[in-house]
Amino acid sequence: MVEILKNAGNYEILTPVDWLTTQLLLIEKAGRTCYQSEHGLITPKTADKFIRMLIKRGHYSQLEHSWLMVQFNDCSRGFTHELVRHRLAAFSQESTRYVDYTSSDKDEPDLAQFNIKFIVPPHRDENQVITLTDGRTMTLSEMAKETEEFYRGLRQSGWKPEDARQILPNGIKSQIVMSCNLREWRHVFFMRTAIYAHWEIRPVMCTLLRKLKEVIPVIFEDFVEKGIDDNGVPYFEQIKL
Secondary structure (H helix, E strand, O other), rough: OOOOOOOOOOEEOOOHHHHHHHHHHHHHHHHHHHHHOOOOOOOOHHHHHHHHHHHHHHHHHHHHHHOEEEEEEEEEEEHHHOOOOOOOOEEEEEEOOOOOOOOOOOOOOOOOOOOEEEEOOOOOOOOOEOOOOOOOOOOHHHHHHHHHHHHHHHHHOOOOOOHHHHHHHOEEEEEEEEEEEEEEEHHHHHHHHOOOOOOHHHHHHHOOOOOOOHHHHHOOEEEEEEEEHHHHHEEEEEOOO
């Protein structure tokens, strides 16, 4: 049965927190190799000071000696399409080719049972009546249900999931894991927490950024929350420190 989701996107940081903080020490270690300037013990305090200096001077390459893995859940295929445009990263995504939306606990797929979820804009009424060009009227919820029926019909007619998926829209629920270095994450947040970023990806990225500002603040302290847009979605700006 079709399920409509609003404000559903969320994340899980898969990289252990202690590993993230340890990486800050490694960034200083790598950076001091360039200048042969390592003369004492590297500590969290010295790493913060060194990294702050790197970011202020624009020496971002040293931040590439790092890795952060995050899983994004209950997001749409549209969300993931935007995310995978960030080239300098590794991705593992829920497959519409191999994930059978008719799957059940039985040995064989149950073609009468479905678990298709649709992400809809939180600022839109999914029960608003829309007039189509052929004169019919439908709500977004009814459109999603009809799409599910199309998928059901194709599967019942013998189409494999990899063939039937062609009818599925960008709005279906997906899951993706993204890994990249901290320099690239800074670019991701610059793009995806700005006021012009899409309404679905921005709130999830803003929430993730707030968490990372707590865990490894020196990396993201130049990102400042500036307010909310007309739809109530927060946004950040990168400032000069």
